[in-house]
Amino acid sequence: MTDHFDEWSELDDTLVDAPSGPGEPRAVSAAARQWLAEQWLLHGLLRALHGADAEAREQRVRAITERLGPQANRPPRWQVLLAAAALLLVMFVAMTKFGAGGPPSAEAAVVRAGDLLEQAVDRAFELTIFEERPNAERRRLGSFELTTRPGMKFHLQGGLQMGPMRIGPLEIGCDGQEIWVVPVARNVPAMSRPLTRAKQVLANFSGILDVGYLDVQGLVRELPQGFELSVTGRERGSDGHQLLHVSATRLPEQPASKFGKVDVVSLVCDESTGMVRQLEVHGRGSTGRSHAIVIDYLGPAELDTERYQKPK
Amino acid sequence: MDNRDFFEILVREQIDGLRAFLLSSVRDPVVVEDLVQESFLVAWRNLERYDRQLPFGPWLRGIGVKLLLNLRRKLGRAKVHFCDEETLVLLDRGFEQFAAIPGDTFDERLDALRDCMQVLTPQQREAIHLHYQHGLHCKEIGRRLGVHFEAVKKHLQRGRAALHACLMTKARLTGVA
Numbered sequence: 001m002t003d004h005f006d007e008w009s010e011l012d013d014t015l016v017d018a019p020s021g022p023g024e025p026r027a028v029s030a031a032a033r034q035w036l037a038e039q040w041l042l043h044g045l046l047r048a049l050h051g052a053d054a055e056a057r058e059q060r061v062r063a064i065t066e067r068l069g070p071q072a073n074r075p076p077r078w079q080v081l082l083a084a085a086a087l088l089l090v091m092f093v094a095m096t097k098f099g100a101g102g103p104p105s106a107e108a109a110v111v112r113a114g115d116l117l118e119q120a121v122d123r124a125f126e127l128t129i130f131e132e133r134p135n136a137e138r139r140r141l142g143s144f145e146l147t148t149r150p151g152m153k154f155h156l157q158g159g160l161q162m163g164p165m166r167i168g169p170l171e172i173g174c175d176g177q178e179i180w181v182v183p184v185a186r187n188v189p190a191m192s193r194p195l196t197r198a199k200q201v202l203a204n205f206s207g208i209l210d211v212g213y214l215d216v217q218g219l220v221r222e223l224p225q226g227f228e229l230s231v232t233g234r235e236r237g238s239d240g241h242q243l244l245h246v247s248a249t250r251l252p253e254q255p256a257s258k259f260g261k262v263d264v265v266s267l268v269c270d271e272s273t274g275m276v277r278q279l280e281v282h283g284r285g286s287t288g289r290s291h292a293i294v295i296d297y298l299g300p301a302e303l304d305t306e307r308y309q310k311p312k
Numbered sequence: 313m314d315n316r317d318f319f320e321i322l323v324r325e326q327i328d329g330l331r332a333f334l335l336s337s338v339r340d341p342v343v344v345e346d347l348v349q350e351s352f353l354v355a356w357r358n359l360e361r362y363d364r365q366l367p368f369g370p371w372l373r374g375i376g377v378k379l380l381l382n383l384r385r386k387l388g389r390a391k392v393h394f395c396d397e398e399t400l401v402l403l404d405r406g407f408e409q410f411a412a413i414p415g416d417t418f419d420e421r422l423d424a425l426r427d428c429m430q431v432l433t434p435q436q437r438e439a440i441h442l443h444y445q446h447g448l449h450c451k452e453i454g455r456r457l458g459v460h461f462e463a464v465k466k467h468l469q470r471g472r473a474a475l476h477a478c479l480m481t482k483a484r485l486t487g488v489a
Contacts, residue, residue, distance in 0.1 A: 005469060014393055015443070015450055015465050037402030040393070042472035044336025045410070048328065049422050050444040060327060060345065064352045065320050121414045272324040273416045300414040
């Protein structure tokens with residue numbers, strides 16, 4: 001492709017103190033206009049990137065919300081807005097259930113997080129496992145890097161220390177059909193089974209590892225149906241985002257098997273983005289001991305599809 | 313949750329993208345802040361006119377474009393870069409494609425841009441750093457680097473072109489058009 005930088009450079013006046021380009025938009029070729037738009041796009045993104053400031057952002061938001069007067073027209077037809085995006089759909093659920101003017105609902109926050117987790121994006125989490133003792137003490141058993149994708153795809157890498165016994169380091173994966181374990185050390189047998197027989201694979205981990213919470217998307221999606229949800233707190237995070245704390249307790253009539261070993265889930269939901277920032281899952285392993293699994297959301301990730309499949 | 317709470321969520325979701333869009337085409341950062349505020353206030357007053365076929369972000373940018381063109385007519389080009397509606401349409405399309413980059417927030421999508429800095433030559437990276445981080449103009453950068461003003465301009469423009477190509481690759485797209 002011919003390099004037109006010298007020819008088009010003068011059209012771009014983003015880099016000079018004052019306008020120096022053509023006085024008024026003149027006839028330029030489609031290619032030049034395209035180049036100019038690309039230059040502008042990056043100019044704006046680079047200005048935004050280098051001017052990012054959480055406090056200034058909050059001030060901007062406040063400046064807008066404090067100036068919101070009454071709407072001139074009749075109340076907006078929220079259904080029209082809601083059809084535009086999944087987020088809006090979630091809010092509609094909250095409004096129809098609790099009525100306009102009610103507090104942010106636990107259910108709305110969880111449904112919204114579930115919708116975001118359903119997007120076809122790989123997401124990275126840090127998963128830390130604790131043993132909970134009767135005296136309310138916690139003992140850290142290990143941690144894993146967890147990457148998930150909707151469709152029951154997950155990839156787990158890490159290890160557990162259970163008393164004197166070290167399990168791992170190892171990799172566990174699931175491609176939606178087959179679940180597999182590959183030891184990095186030799187203290188865990190390599191194994192793979194159809195997903196329907198996941199328990200056979202995970203039995204080596206005293207029931208601590210459970211597809212009930214490794215499928216983060218599935219767990220969050222199921223919470224509104226099988227758990228009683230309630231808001232337990234609200235705070236402003238260090239980045240200025242409003243955070244909603246939600247507790248989910250499994251309903252008595254719901255069999256434990258439906259959600260693996262999960263009894264209670266505590267969630268921290270970011271009201272700005274809708275994403276769940278942390279899940280703390282409480283349940284019992286096959287030995288009857290209580291465990292807490294803390295799952296911190298790290299952000300979107302890029303993982304090759306092959307990583308979810310059993311290594312060849 | 314009342315309408316105001318709901319609208320605040322929309323403000324929080326869209327404010328960074330709208331601001332970046334206006335930073336692309338408006339020279340004066342104070343004017344950008346005014347336009348961001350005004351765009352949201354107009355959107356608030358006219359929510360009923362929102363077209364169900366369009367997502368909220370582009371509709372909001374459309375309001376921003378109208379306010380921007382009004383400003384240009386009022387102030388001339390002093391505070392606005394060379395802008396006409398055709399180029400603004402292409403710019404809007406570019407932001408639409410940027411929104412396709414994985415990420416829950418605008419800032420998370422900017423991570424892709426942070427990654428793309430690696431594709432720049434050392435001269436391009438230095439020029440971009442001095443211009444956007446320190447706010448130096450091309451002539452000052454030229455004096456610091458010992459090169460001509462035009463060479464700095466080329467580093468910046470070629471650097472931005474390289475970043476654009478990298479971003480579009482990340483968005484699995486071939487270009488703005």
